[in-house]
Each structure stands twice: as C-alpha cells, then as structure tokens.
Amino acid sequence: GEDVEQSLFLSVREGDSSVINCTYTDSSSTYLYWYKQEPGAGLQLLTYIFSNMDMKQDQRLTVLLNKKDKHLSLRIADTQTGDSAIYFCAERGGSQGNLIFGKGTKLSVKP
Amino acid sequence: NAGVMQNPRHLVRRRGQEARLRCSPMKGHSHVYWYRQLPEEGLKFMVYLQKENIIDESGMPKERFSAEFPKEGPSILRIQQVVRGDSAAYFCASSPLRQGLTSGANVLTFGAGSRLTVL
Numbered sequence: 001g002e003d004v005e006q007s008l009f010l011s012v013r014e015g016d017s018s019v020i021n022c023t024y025t026d027s028s029s030t031y032l033y034w035y036k037q038e039p040g041a042g043l044q045l046l047t048y049i050f051s052n053m054d055m056k057q058d059q060r061l062t063v064l065l066n067k068k069d070k071h072l073s074l075r076i077a078d079t080q081t082g083d084s085a086i087y088f089c090a091e092r093g094g095s096q097g098n099l100i101f102g103k104g105t106k107l108s109v110k111p
Numbered sequence: 112n113a114g115v116m117q118n119p120r121h122l123v124r125r126r127g128q129e130a131r132l133r134c135s136p137m138k139g140h141s142h143v144y145w146y147r148q149l150p151e152e153g154l155k156f157m158v159y160l161q162k163e164n165i166i167d168e169s170g171m172p173k174e175r176f177s178a179e180f181p182k183e184g185p186s187i188l189r190i191q192q193v194v195r196g197d198s199a200a201y202f203c204a205s206s207p208l209r210q211g212l213t214s215g216a217n218v219l220t221f222g223a224g225s226r227l228t229v230l
Contacts, residue, residue: 050216
C-alpha cells in the first residue's frame with residue numbers, strides 16, 4: 001500500500017536553510033504536495049510539484065523531486081522564526097487519487 | 112471568500128454521546144473530504160463526498176461513523192457512541208474538481224479543523 005515517511009523533527013538557526021525530506025512508495029503518484037500546519041490551525045498548502053518535474057522554486061521555497069528514488073525535499077532559504085511549524089508531505093495516490101500524508105516534520109527555528 | 116468553514120472548533124463529549132461536526136466548503140467547491148489527525152500522527156483520509164453522494168468511504172471506520180453532504184447545507188461527520196480513541200482533530204477540505212489521478216493538481220483547501228475530546 002501507499003506510505004509516506006518523514007523525519008519527525010528538524011531544528012535550525014534563524015537565517016540558515018532548512019531541508020525537510022520525504023520518501024513515498026506509490027510510483028504512480030502524479031502530484032506531490034507540501035503543507036504547513038501552525039499550532040492549533042489547519043493545513044495551508046505551500047507548494048506542489050508534478051511528477052514529471054525535477055525541481056520547482058517559489059520565492060524562498062525549493063522543491064526537489066527524485067522520482068527514481070521516490071524522494072521529495074523542501075528547502076526553505078533564510079529560515080525565519082515564523083517558519084516554525086509542522087510540515088507535511090503528501091502524495092496523490094490510491095484508486096481515487098486521495099491525498100496520503102506523512103506524519104509531519106516539526107521545524108523549530110532558533111533565534 | 113470565507114474559505115472552508117468548520118464548526119465547532121472544539122467539542123467535548125463524554126463516552127457514549129454523539130458528536131456532530133460540520134463543514135461548509137469554499138464557495139464554488141462541490142467536493143468535500145474528511146481527514147482525521149490523531150495526536151502526533153499525520154492526516155488519515157476518511158471519506159470523500161459530493162452533493163448527496165458518498166464517492167469514497169474507504170477510510171471510514173465500519174461502525175459508529177457516518178458522513179453526509181446534503182443538497183442544501185454543510186457536510187456533516189457524525190460519530191455515535193464516542194469512545195476515548197475518537198479524540199482527534201477532524202479536518203475538512205474541499206476542491207472544485209473531482210479528485211482523481213487525471214484531474215490536475217486539484218488542490219485541496221483545508222479548514223481549521225474541529226478538535227474532539229472524549230472524556
């Protein structure tokens with residue numbers, strides 16, 4: 001079945017780059033997504049990438065996709081304290097194309 | 112554009128009571144999804160509905176849980192005879208298109224969630 005794995009914690013200093021990694025199992029996934037969840041809030045879409053792309057950049061965010069290894073990463077440049085949140089990787093999979101989420105990576109940004 | 116509206120934001124129930132969670136999708140969206148987030152876990156798909164139709168309920172527990180999306184009004188997730196293990200955050204999302212492998216990115220917009228605590 002489908003599975004999405006992420007490391008649970010990441011701690012960086014303000015101004016550094018953050019890299020959050022994700023692996024997935026469904027090779028037929030067409031889209032992969034990154035969502036951000038702040039404490040007590042819902043999920044906010046950050047970015048997504050189509051499976052035939054290797055990279056997508058959007059301001060401070062860079063998504064890299066290695067389809068052969070089924071590895072996805074999210075790089076946040078110049079990380080700020082406001083970036084502290086839980087980041088979820090998700091793949092579009094299953095017979096109905098439902099989103100399948102990882103457990104989330106909690107990013108802590110130290111001043 | 113009010114986004115996806117969920118209520119109540121917080122709900123406390125005693126074991127054996129019923130919980131009803133409501134979700135109004137974004138304007139123009141006719142597809143609704145419910146996800147459950149257990150403590151320290153990711154989101155797990157529960158059910159996908161269109162108006163008056165359940166399209167995919169493969170993630171719904173077989174007993175005590177039901178969902179509807181009537182022609183008029185919000186989508187409702189209903190949990191009967193709640194148990195402590197039902198304590199979780201329940202998120203609703205909506206999209207403008209039918210979810211499927213060939214429907215483009217078809218981004219889901221999530222609500223802020225309803226947090227159920229069962230005492």
